Amino acid sequence: PVTDGSRELHSLCAQLEFLLQFDLKEKRSFFGQRKDYWDFLCQGLARCRQEHEGILFVTSLDKLKTPVGRGRAFLRYCLVHRQLAESLQLCLLDPESLCEWYYARSPFLSPRRRAEILGSLYELDCVTFHLAL
Numbered sequence: 001p002v003t004d005g006s007r008e009l010h011s012l013c014a015q016l017e018f019l020l021q022f023d024l025k026e027k028r029s030f031f032g033q034r035k036d037y038w039d040f041l042c043q044g045l046a047r048c049r050q051e052h053e054g055i056l057f058v059t060s061l062d063k064l065k066t067p068v069g070r071g072r073a074f075l076r077y078c079l080v081h082r083q084l085a086e087s088l089q090l091c092l093l094d095p096e097s098l099c100e101w102y103y104a105r106s107p108f109l110s111p112r113r114r115a116e117i118l119g120s121l122y123e124l125d126c127v128t129f130h131l132a133l
Contacts, residue, residue, distance in 0.1 A: 001127075001128040001129065001130045002079075002127060002128065002129045002130070002131075003130050003131065004131055004132055009129075009131070013072065013075060013076070016075055016084075017037070017068075017071070017072065017075070019107065019108075019117065020037035020040070020041075020071070021036065021037055022105070022106060022107070023102050023103040023104070023105040023106040024036070024037060024040070024101060024102055024103075024106070025100075025101055025102060025103060027039070027101075033067070034067070035067060036066075036067035036068050036071055037067075037071050038067040038068070038070040038071035038074065039067055040091065040101045041055075041071065041074060041087070041088075041091055042055055043091075043097065043101075044090060044091025044092070044093075044094070044097060045087065045090055045091060047090075047094060047097070048090050052087065053077075053081070053083075054074050054077040054078055054081070054083060054087065055074070057073075057077055057133070058070050058073045058074045058077060061073060073133070076129075076131050076133060077133055079124065079129040079131065080129045080130070080131050080133060082124075082125045084121050084124060084125075085118055085121035085122040085124065085125060088117075088118065088121060089118050092108055092114055092118070
């Protein structure tokens with residue numbers, strides 16, 4: 001199993017975060033706080049009209065104060081529960097929402113690249129992650 005001490009885990013998480021932040025449009029909340037991929041994921045999963053266990057778990061953690069911290073915790077939760085590919089795929093279903101959140105260079109706006117990314121993430125479902133949540 002992959003644990004917190006794994007170098008590969010840190011590289012994987014950094015790459016996932018890079019993908020989710022790449023060409024992300026700058027958005028601000030009502031109070032001026034910069035939105036990040038966490039907000040994109042929350043909005044995308046909320047559209048599915050069912051509460052995602054990972055979102056509920058992360059929002060219950062009082063220590064997490066920033067969208068980036070929440071996003072990182074969500075990625076770890078999804079890796080442990082083998083839900084990363086499915087969760088991200090749900091967020092990528094709506095082309096209008098993708099255009100609202102990402103500029104044209106984002107790989108998520110390319111159907112071919114999106115399929116490649118999701119295919120790779122679905123392969124991670126075979127890997128066991130034992131991470132501190």
